[in-house]
Amino acid sequence: MGNNITDSTRAWTPSPPFTLSTTILQSANDPHQSSQMYELAFLVPPILGAILDTLNTTPLSTIGSEIYSRFGKLLDLLASSKVDLYNDLLEIIAYRGPTSRRLAVASLAKLWPKAIGHTVISRPLCSNDYVATPESADAHQFMPWYFNPKHRQVRVNEILHDNCRSCSKIIDGFALICPYCMTAVHFDCYDYAEGNYEVQYSMANDPRVQRVAVCRFSSLQADREKIRSEILEDRHIFQVANWFTLCLCFVCRKPLWGCLSQGLKCQRCPIALHLNCRGSMNTHGLSRQCSVVVTSDDMTIDWAELRRSCLEYFPILKSTRDQLKSFSYEEISTFLGVLRTQLHILINGITFGTLVVLQNGIHIAHDRNHNIEPFELHATVKTCEELIDTSVLPFSPMTQQFIEDTNTEMFKPSIVFDWSYLEYVTSAVKSSLPQNGYPHHSAAEFLSIDHPVTSDRIAHPYVSAPLSHLRSILGLDFSLRSDEAAKFVLNQLLHLSFVERQDRAPHPFQDFTLEKDAQCLFPLPLGLDLSTNVETLVCSVESSLSDLDLSINEFGFLLLTRRFWPSGLASEYGLKRLARRIISWILDEVCHFFLTEKEKEIKLIL
Amino acid sequence: MSLFFDRKRERNKAHPLKDSHLATILREFVAKQRNLPGVRLPQSTVPWPPSPNTRSAPSSTASNGGDFVSARRSLLTRFALPWLSRLHALDPVFYCQTLFDTCSQIAEAGELESNAMFGFAIRGNDVCKTFHFHIQKLPSCVYCLSATFEALRQSSPLDH
Numbered sequence: 123m124g125n126n127i128t129d130s131t132r133a134w135t136p137s138p139p140f141t142l143s144t145t146i147l148q149s150a151n152d153p154h155q156s157s158q159m160y161e162l163a164f165l166v167p168p169i170l171g172a173i174l175d176t177l178n179t180t181p182l183s184t185i186g187s188e189i190y191s192r193f194g195k196l197l198d199l200l201a202s203s204k205v206d207l208y209n210d211l212l213e214i215i216a217y218r219g220p221t222s223r224r225l226a227v228a229s230l231a232k233l234w235p236k237a238i239g240h241t242v243i244s245r246p247l248c249s250n251d252y253v254a255t256p257e258s259a260d261a262h263q264f265m266p267w268y269f270n271p272k273h274r275q276v277r278v279n280e281i282l283h284d285n286c287r288s289c290s291k292i293i294d295g296f297a298l299i300c301p302y303c304m305t306a307v308h309f310d311c312y313d314y315a316e317g318n319y320e321v322q323y324s325m326a327n328d329p330r331v332q333r334v335a336v337c338r339f340s341s342l343q344a345d346r347e348k349i350r351s352e353i354l355e356d357r358h359i360f361q362v363a364n365w366f367t368l369c370l371c372f373v374c375r376k377p378l379w380g381c382l383s384q385g386l387k388c389q390r391c392p393i394a395l396h397l398n399c400r401g402s403m404n405t406h407g408l409s410r411q412c413s414v415v416v417t418s419d420d421m422t423i424d425w426a427e428l429r430r431s432c433l434e435y436f437p438i439l440k441s442t443r444d445q446l447k448s449f450s451y452e453e454i455s456t457f458l459g460v461l462r463t464q465l466h467i468l469i470n471g472i473t474f475g476t477l478v479v480l481q482n483g484i485h486i487a488h489d490r491n492h493n494i495e496p497f498e499l500h501a502t503v504k505t506c507e508e509l510i511d512t513s514v515l516p517f518s519p520m521t522q523q524f525i526e527d528t529n530t531e532m533f534k535p536s537i538v539f540d541w542s543y544l545e546y547v548t549s550a551v552k553s554s555l556p557q558n559g560y561p562h563h564s565a566a567e568f569l570s571i572d573h574p575v576t577s578d579r580i581a582h583p584y585v586s587a588p589l590s591h592l593r594s595i596l597g598l599d600f601s602l603r604s605d606e607a608a609k610f611v612l613n614q615l616l617h618l619s620f621v622e623r624q625d626r627a628p629h630p631f632q633d634f635t636l637e638k639d640a641q642c643l644f645p646l647p648l649g650l651d652l653s654t655n656v657e658t659l660v661c662s663v664e665s666s667l668s669d670l671d672l673s674i675n676e677f678g679f680l681l682l683t684r685r686f687w688p689s690g691l692a693s694e695y696g697l698k699r700l701a702r703r704i705i706s707w708i709l710d711e712v713c714h715f716f717l718t719e720k721e722k723e724i725k726l727i728l
Numbered sequence: 729m730s731l732f733f734d735r736k737r738e739r740n741k742a743h744p745l746k747d748s749h750l751a752t753i754l755r756e757f758v759a760k761q762r763n764l765p766g767v768r769l770p771q772s773t774v775p776w777p778p779s780p781n782t783r784s785a786p787s788s789t790a791s792n793g794g795d796f797v798s799a800r801r802s803l804l805t806r807f808a809l810p811w812l813s814r815l816h817a818l819d820p821v822f823y824c825q826t827l828f829d830t831c832s833q834i835a836e837a838g839e840l841e842s843n844a845m846f847g848f849a850i851r852g853n854d855v856c857k858t859f860h861f862h863i864q865k866l867p868s869c870v871y872c873l874s875a876t877f878e879a880l881r882q883s884s885p886l887d888h
Contacts, residue, residue, distance in 0.1 A: 672766030679807035
């Protein structure tokens, strides 16, 4: 291996406003909490458990619905004042009976739907009496993903998470995944009714000629109250969406660059626009009503303008090969992941007709292969691929540790598309201090009474921290010195719901300086966390898999898959316990058959 | 490696062999024509993309429990096997040992307590025989066994 650990002299130093923050929150179960906090927090699970037990026995009458409604409000209040309420609900799932477990799962699914995920086989998790099932309870939220064939494991004819759920074939390269249920599909297999819409447009120079383009996208669930207000205000119903076929903003006529949450999509008409362009809809003559006539001008862009806007959106594209060589492995791998995905989205847009590119006065769509003249996007992707393959880029110590622990020396992790690596990064950004040594902390400071820093403190992750803290850890621990690369990684974590914004805004982080104080939550523990809450997580999975209800079983499997995916970094003890529970769950079915066979024998005897 | 704290737990850990989920399903849900626990209702929308193993929705609420078994097997192929497969790929010897330990513990559980439904005891030897008979019938268990053999094949006898 040619990769070396990043030289300490090149270590990134956080400059204001990016500093390690103290405005953070730790779990109420953290051993370093005060005794008052510990005693108060200790009361929450039993009280909640008692309420849930009582709720289950309350008949659904007028009084009953009033009680359910009040409980919903109480839950919202608790969640807003105690951000780690999910640990209390997990304790109920882990240690109480099946009735309160069901309601606790429904409560979790209502409060943290993305962190929990959604069911695809059994009934929706929040389909309980006191929590009305949202219309979109099990709606997918697809995002682009890159499946690296080099990382594929040997299989025995089984269907794994890198198989297309539509055609069952193995996926190589660009595809789409719903990270909330792990449904992956080829882009070509994406005939999801809620993810395709047609744009019928007339040619600007001849209105009699009509054309149709097919847009592929995925809406991201937004706050339902907000949607209601928008219906009255704008008559458009805008939702943040991921586009998989590049298209133009109807306001500024520039492409919706990016791979995630590129803009807003009206649910009623084909209008798509940038988040920032919404305020200038009127000045651009765009109707506030859903009666827009689309012409070819809304779909067409000149190649030079396409290139210019791309360079504007991705400043990294202006870098020369020598400049790219000075980046760390993590940065180049992140750029490669994002830019390669962007290139796929661009080509998809041209192929599906959502983007008509004029190149030397000719429509690219008229070319047999839809070939677009290469520009910096193509060149940078190629350079990044070469740099990754030649192994000349230095790893950060944390990545080196990951490679050693997961025994993946042959297959270096893809920073933004490796689930285990992203779990690892999340565990690190939760930590109170960088694991890689923080230059501002001298040995003397460890003995300071004013700022006591102990090794124990590092072992207990935060449940909430400002964005600036996360940015600092990425720079210090993972050599993500470039803000551009760090933003891509953080938005990926946000999209996978490893990190959530406290304000629940559905749009991604756009500016570190402006949003440095934006509070980030880390909903639900991860298997890699250095926390006592991992024990609760494991017990929750074990209890969920012991339950008769298949929804609760699926909840347990979602936790297993999304929060405790086997890796070399996970605790052997935890993996063993979970594997035993899964094997027992499988053998339960054997026992069912065994008992039914026995039943037949008994009936014959009797 | 994560810190892991083994705390005393107050919960009922039902032994798998003491469970009679299907019997409960038959008695408490099918016989009383109640909705099967966690099984999607016939009128609910089918998730996209439809699973090739999904049973067609019954025309009425009447069910014989087959939907429960079908959904359970979908969970098995969708979530349980990929997780175990990943664990096996990660460390075949560890996987093999865990599988062996789990099966041993179940088999060595000895004489089972009386079944609540029928009020009689099933002897441990019967359990083992029937267990081995049925384990070969299920693709999931065959996978477990094949993975075990694969693990044994990969680890040389000299290693031991």
